[in-house]
Amino acid sequence: MSVTQLKSNLIAAAESESDLLAVLKSDAGLYEKTEACRKLAVVGGKSAVEPLIALLGDEKLSHMARYGLETNPDSSVDKSLVEALGALKGKQLMGVIASLGVRRDANAVEALAGFLKDADSEIVQTAARSLGRIGGLAAIEALKGALEGSTGASRIAICEGLLRCAETAGAKGDNRTAKGVYDSLREVEAPHQVRAGALLGAIHSRKKNGMKVLLEALHGDDFAMAAAAARAAQELQGEDVSKALAEELPKLSADKQVLVAQTLGDRGDKAGLGGLLALARSGDRSARLAAIRAIPQLGDPAAVDALKELTKDSDGVISRSAQRSINALTGVADEDSSDTGSEG
Structure with a gap:
């Protein structure tokens, strides 16, 4: 048996803290000491702190020494890590800083x-x-x-x-x-x-009062923040959220109407139907289309009659989109799915 094989067998057999520490203090190779650190993350206690701290400045073993320390239950680890900060630089220093975060x-x-x-x-x-x-x-x-x-x-x-x-x-x-x-x-x-x-x-931390902040963001000049507010709206619970969003639709610019219509569709809350139907009937074409396409997601058959009226719209894109939404609500397969909303 070669010396390398013998050392591998020794580290494989080492399971107790004392055996593993003996490996760290020996002239064993990088692999054996790396494995010892890994196992000390499981069985290491107070006795393992000092030997592992001593390896923090070692370019090859610093990472595994920290691995062995981060899960160590002994309270002396935290103080020892802080004390080590002044003696380290570069990646080894960053590693210890990170470990203090891991240990909170x-x-x-x-x-x-x-x-x-x-x-x-x-x-x-x-x-x-x-x-x-x-x-x-x-x-x-x-x-x-x-x-x-x-x-x-x-x-x-x-x-x-x-x-x-x-x-x-x-x-x-x-x-x-x-x-x-x-x-x-x-x-x-x-x-x-x-x-x-x-x-x-800010919205979630305010619980029920978060809607005020959400609506302010929807009306703000920063579209990215309006989009963030819409994402937050998808996570808020309750029909009152959908109702509030629906009431805001006529007060918003077309691009934000599209955003809110999509949000109401994603929420799938029937409380948003009235606002979507109103938007579907008139206004900017992109906003109308967004509303029409969102309506089936609410799953309310009451929308069918209103959508039938929209199939008579003079704008062919609107009328065909309305028919598709009727089909979606009634379970009829679409024969034509080519509309993109870009027609004149």
């Missing part, structure tokens, strides 16, 4: 906050995301403080960290904190995905 160590917030102004954007991003995973008021304040003056990828990561903090607060029932974070992010200069996420959170 609230006592690490102050140390992590210090990296939010680091010259290395990747360090800033990692710290921001870890603070987001940890959550809490201290993390929120640190992230808010770093947001001012931030740019590029670092700014996005800080916003993401704040969004995660808000999600955590909301999940714990602290809607006041969640709303505060969401509302602040709605006002900052940030990519639309950040503001959209903040809008969704």
Whole structure:
């Protein structure tokens, strides 16, 4: 049996913490020590902390050492990871910052906050995301403080960290904190995905009162935010939501009427039928078509008579679309599905 085979057999047989630590302290190869770290993630306790911490600066074993530490139940892990921050650089430093986020160590917030102004954007991003995973008021304040003056990828990561903090607060029932974070992010200069996420959170964190924020976004100048509001509407429960959306239809521009008509169709709530029928009868052609095509999704046979009137419309695209919606409601197969809504 070769030396390599012998070492492989030894690591395969090593299952106890003491055996695995012996492998780490030996002259075993990279594979054997990697496997020891992996197994210590399952069986490691207090005795494993110091040997694994000692490997954090090792370019080849740092990742697996952190893997072994992240699930270790001993409380000394968190303090040891924080203490290791000052001795590491580059990818090894980012790895430990990430591990503190995985462990959600609230006592690490102050140390992590210090990296939010680091010259290395990747360090800033990692710290921001870890603070987001940890959550809490201290993390929120640190992230808010770093947001001012931030740019590029670092700014996005800080916003993401704040969004995660808000999600955590909301999940714990602290809607006041969640709303505060969401509302602040709605006002900052940030990519639309950040503001959209903040809008969704602002709506959901307000529960029944979220419709006011949703409708404000629908009437706003930013179509991306209107689209985000429409997505939020699909997730809200209750006929009152569909009724409110239907009542807003005549007050909206054509592009937003299309958006809301599609949303009402996706909701499948009969409370939206009146508004869709009214829109189907007159107005911008694209909006009328969106309404006609949404109506069958509500599954209400009461719409058939109104749709029959629309089959007599002078606009051939409208009349054929109305017939298709009748067919969909009555279970009749379409013979022609070529209309695209682009005809003159």
